[in-house]
Amino acid sequence: MSGRPDSTTLTRQLSVQFHNSLLRQNEGMVVALARRAVEKGVSPEAFLLEVVAPAQLLIGDAWASGAIGVAQEHAATALSDRAVALVLGAPQRAPVCPPVRGRITVACVEGEWHALSARLVADVLRLHGWQVTFLGAHVPTHHLRNHLRTDPPQVLALSCSMASRLPYVHAAVDTGRSAGIPVLAGGPAFGPHGARARDVGADHWCKDAPDAVEFLAAGTISSGGTPPYVPDPADWEEFSLLTSSRARLVHDLAAGLGHPDPAHPLHHTHLTDHLTLLAESLASSVYLADEIVFAEAVSWLAAIGRPRQLSAAFIESALERMAARLRDFPHAAAVLHAAVD
Structure with missing residues (x-):
């Protein structure tokens, strides 16, 4: 029998080590773990979803418990960003699937500054053949409108973590719908089952990146399937x-x-x-x-x-x-x- 761990065990071990390195703000170890993942044959998607994402969730928990401050949380996120870029840019990995599925824009709504989750979704979609434009954190609605007008995608994906920003999600959804672009929504702001995504008129809610990949691959999304929300x-x-x-x-x-x-x-x-x-x-x-x-x-x-x-x-x-x-x-x-x- 081989003593080598299976892929799930390996990514779990890497995620624990990655999280500990983020807490210590140990940039050298973060880089070393990313390189080790590539050398061990961990796929880019597995690294993003099974190593980085769980570690970042624990960083968020540490902030919520008061164990770390905002600056430490931001430093951890920056290190995760660097690790993601390193793995995605590694020459050893398999070539990216060519963009054959269409174009999608991924954006955080106005006032939403937590961008890493949206970035991971964007990168995973890119790995699955989508041509992705990632607009990053805090995209004011009027800038989003200009982008959709000048460079219209086939799908708009919106990320929001705080329910206090839902009125701005609604404005962004309306911007997409008025351009005839189907809108996906994701993030904790929409609740565990995505009911609030439908409340603000999004065409579909995805719980995570694999869910988005599966739904988009089915090719069933269309704009206007959900009644528009009109406030009293x-x-x-x-x-x-x-x-x-x-x-x-x-x-x-x-x-x-x-x-x-x-x-x-x-x-x-x-x-x-x-x-x-x-x-x-x-x-x-x-x-x-x-x-x-x-x-x-x-x-x-x-x-x-x-x-x-x-x-x-x-x-x-x-x-x-x-x-x-x-x-x-x-x-x-x-x-x-x-x-x-």
Whole structure:
């Protein structure tokens, strides 16, 4: 019997080592592991999906638990990007399947700064014969519109991780639909089964890169299969007012609340970030007429807040102050009262 591990065992071992190297910000080891994967015959797709993706999920968990900070998370992502580029560019690997399936644009919606997952999807699609244009993080809707007008693909794939950005997903979906381009959606913002992708009018939701490859290979996507989402006029008006007044609301709330840990050197920045998330999620909830969007944001903030000295009482106080400030916004007030109750 051979002592060599099978491919699944090998990629699992590599992913554990890769994750540890990311945590230590050990660039040399990250590069060495990428080269080792190539030498051992790990396919580029397996490296992306079985080594890098699981390691990055653990990096996200480490940030959520407070074990690492934002800078460390960004450093880890940059190292993962380098490893992906190294493996995809390695001369030893098999040649890429020539682009025969068509053209697809992959983009993160406006305000979505987490681009690695979308990049992995783009790279996997490229490996399966798609001609991919990857637009990266935070693509403002008007820039996306210009791109689709001047360089129209056959499919538009949108990535979004935070439900607070769903109104911007809707704008991007409408941009694709108005150009007659089918729209795929993916990312945690759409829920575990993708219901919110359909809510904002996307033609299809894909849970991950293999799902996208399989669905697109079937050739069944077409634009307009999902009814377009049209916000209630009253919800649209409240959303517009909440969005235009968000900075003032966050400023006033921060001034009134103070910080749960005033000794923290970045207390004002952290407080503003937390309150901005609540304000954006509230606006998204109103826009979609879905109070669960805001409730999930509150629960998520409570979870990441515990290791950051952000107490449940402090969050409750913030919600009560928001409700008092927004009592003339009936839909927002209803969402806030549901969250407090």
